[in-house]
Amino acid sequence: MQFRYLRHSFFFCSKNCFVGIDYSAKIMKLAFRLIIILCPFLAQAQNYDQAEGFSRSGNIKSSHPDFELLPHRSNICYGESEPAVSLCNRGGSFPDSIGIVWSLSENGGSFVVIDTLYYDSLPAYNSCLTDRGLSHPFDSSKSYNAFVQLYYPDGSIDSNQTNDSLSFSIQIFQPLPDDVLGPDTILCDTNRYELLLPPSVSNFIWGFPFNTTLTKSLIVFDGVSVASKPFYNYQWRNVQYSNQGGCENRDTVLVLFGNAKYLGYAWNGPDTNICDTASWPITYELPWFAKKWLWNGNDSVSQFLQMMDSGSLSLLITDSLGCSASTQLRVRKITCATEISEAAYGEKTLLYPNPSTGSVELQWSLAKQRELSLYDLQGREILHLQSSGPAVQLDLQHFSSGNYILEVRSKDVMERFKLVVE
Secondary structure, eight states, rough: HHHHHHHHHHHHHHHHHHHHHHHHHHHHHHHHHHHHHHHHHHHOOOOOOOHTTEEEESSSSSOOOOOEEEEEEEEEETTOOOOOEEEEEEEOOOOOEEEEEEEEEEETTTOOEEEEEOOOOOTTTTEEOOOOOOOOOOOOOOOEEEEEEEEEEEOOOOOOOOGEEEEEEEEEEOOOOOTTTTOOOEEOOTOOOEOOOOEEEEEEEEEOOTOOOOEEEEEETTTBOOSSOOOOOOEEEEEEEEEEOOOEEEEEEEETTTTEEEEEEEOOOOOOOOOSSSSOOOEEEGGGGGGGEEEEEOOOEEEEEESSSSSEEEEEEEEESSSSEEEEEEEEEEOOSSSEEEGGEEEEEEEEEEBBEEEEEEEEESSSOOEEEEOTTSSSSSEEEEEOOEEEEEEEETTSEEEEEEEOOOSOOOEEEEEOOO
């Protein structure tokens, strides 16, 4: 009986165990097939997770963001500007916040983390945001390389994507001197002031007083017509002009904005059948328009300002490297095309002939020690001499035709005026 019981028990156990084993095998097969089916999705999800730089405990996104870092400003003016980069959204979803880590290398040394800057907002699709720039005590005597990486909310730095990091060199330039225009100037009866600008200057802004009256030839581009330059964005503005006799007419000026190479005007000219055209001051109807002029380009290092009245002008000069200088230009208008008044000393300086072809003579009513310097339009001194008598003659036969700046200095007075050689 015991054996029979055991035998039946064995068969019962064996039968059920084999059935259990058979069921287990089927379950394992199904599980294996399920793993094969799900593996690509699991791997893809893991790749997304790694690409965003998030850990499993972080904010995991369901789609892959496409960031791009671009250099925004790598050339900086010492003490005035800062290097900066742009963060661009090329598609996908973004984390709740993101930052960039700035590292610098000085003189080819190791990179050192300087700062982490956070974006207050994120760029919209297919747009970019520029950070506020890296504030750092740069030394103009050193060379710098920058390495910038994206910074994610969990504190990790992802370097798996090429557009998540950026390397570039930083160029540091010296600012323009505030006295780049020299001392206060005297406008002769030609009403033109020669601007002696460094070759690196790419644009400058004239700030005119409210309701300033300007002449027809406000800025002359060294004989190059403004209309010959490419126009991109422009608007026409009405102006009203009149001559000294009170004859008035209206015309339009062409104003270039935005990314235009020049901001100036194209003069359609007064009607010669109505008014005398000898003198045409312009009064702008729009006050803001009369406040600001911009020239952008390096066709020449000299430009001209022409105005009818004495006064003060604010001036901001910016060169092609982003360095700037500002100054106040105080203008006194006297008659100096043929003479320079030294009213403070009760004497006159006579200059004739001007324009000149071979020589020019200067005469004074009082003899005193004076120094004379002649400069070309690049600011180079090409002639220097001293005089202690009441007159001096300058030989101009070997000078090229053009405009020059003649400076006369004594113990008490320094004067500059324009000399034309034909």
